[in-house]
Amino acid sequence: MIEIKNLHKSYKMGSNSLHVLKGINFSVGDGELVAIMGSSGSGKSTLLNILGMLDVLDEGSYTLDGVPIKNLNETKAAQYRNKFLGFVFQSFNLINYKSAMENVALPLYYQKVGRKERQEKALKYLEQVGLREWADHLPSELSGGQKQRVAIARAMAAEPKVLLADEPTGALDSKTSYEVMDLIQKINDAGNTILIVTHEPDIADMCKRIVHLKDGVIVEDKKVTQVRASQYV
């Protein structure tokens, strides 16, 4: 599904540049649930942003579902993001003046799906995250956990190949975190490929594979026995 070879990325900070990713080789298969761990500054978010085509790589190659991702202009990148990827952010990034349902329907709008169908799909995905009754509520009327579930529903609505989550539980308390992780595990059980960036070991343990990043290189890549979040809920 994801194939990365010799990935380098640096940021220019005035006159000196900061080498963030120093040759990453990494691949993810279909239906995997991968946690990318590392301390702050290890480059884990940068890696995720590059995987998400929100940022561009300096060197190396990136293939997503057999499609080489390089030299993309913004329009092409937007189309690929829309087609291949779903995003979940730490700060939810819901559009505050749109209801839960409209937020979920937004990626479908950019896929040029008809209005009726958009609403039906949006409601279906809200149902899956257990927020059907909250469809008409604005994000400001939802709790943090609910917001993240709406964000997950939005990410899933476009039926992406890969779901990318950047610290999805970073802004939530542990009980809500487990609820969100339970949801993510269920989505993974249904066969979706998911990548999660986190620095919380208990969250990482709920994935099937943990990749440790340190100073821009992968120091550890291991399969783990998944801890089910449902037992904490």
Add this chain to the structure above:
Amino acid sequence: MFSRDNWKEIFKTIQKNKLRTFLSGFTVSLGILIFVVLFGMGNGLVNTFNEFFGDDATNVLYIFPGRTTIPYKGYKSNRVIEFENSDLEDIEKNLAMFVEYTTPRITRSGLVKYKNESNNYTSRAVGPAHQYAEKTIMMKGRYLNEEDMRNKTKYVVIGRLVEKDLFQGEDAIGKYIDISGSAFMVVGVFQDDGGDNEERLIYMPYTTRQLIEKNTDKINQIIVGFKPEIGYAGAMALDRSLERFFKEKKYISPEDQNGIFIRNVADQLKQNQQFARVLQLIVGLVAFGTIIAGIIGISNIMVFVVKERTKELGVRKALGATPKSVISSILLESVFITTISGFVGMMIGVAVLGSLGEKLKDYFITNPYIDMVMAVSATLVLILFGAIAGYIPAKRAADIKPIEALRDE
């Protein structure tokens, strides 16, 4: 780009962002409103101007006799110059190629009576052509004619307000009025655009007046109507010829500035029109400034709007919004708001001008109006510049990497 879905999205955004919508809409409305009202007021000023100077014919010269100040050809200075009937004939004979008509004017005032009503009125003893010089409009009856001049009839034509005040609603035609002791029959009633005072005048044949005044042939002043086709230059030439002619005929020194006076309406008109044009130019400049201020206002708001939406745009891009769709949604939104509010402002402005009408006449503004083409094009200019001003920040926002937009707090 213009699908129903896009518009739904835009309406939704407008609806949910009332402050932003209000700010940009208000700026545009206000800009157009002020522009329309100012421009209309400017036109109102010009209207007043034209009304002041437009009530008389413009192809007319007025000749007044004066007093000499320089001794000449054996005559002492301080001699009173007088015109007589032969002067009229001389003008028509000698300057025939310029002159369309001439008429004398002898102005007197006195008590005028009808039954129990009486009042002081100014009477003008004139020739038939005076109607053209003064642009007198007949309401009923007829004006004085050549027959009246020849027969020295005791007929008068009275102003609308004379009839109203003296006859108290009665029809004046065919009735006799007493002017300083003589009875005159009213043959016509007129109105005049020159205002109330002009409508309190009484016109009678100049020959009749001369008969009453001991059969004299003296006249107060001469009005010469020239052929319009001789133009401004021709009018100035006629002006000089008349001066030369009368100075010679009346033995006035060519250097004497006070022997006779000629008032050239064409010359005055030209100056007045220039003044009116300058006025309009100034008002136009102020109005133009308002439009510029409006454009700057809407540009500022667009920059603010895009800045405020940076993060939202980042989210949208992460969800698959292309740069083109980002730009077009911002632009359509801004064009939609500016169009609606621009036309609302324009309509309010036009309505304000319409309701003003004659109310500001005391401040020299008559019937302020704005040409619809002008109003609509000003509105379109504002909309266009609003769009251009919106495009630049929208383009920049669309070009920001989504990751940077998402980091924006």
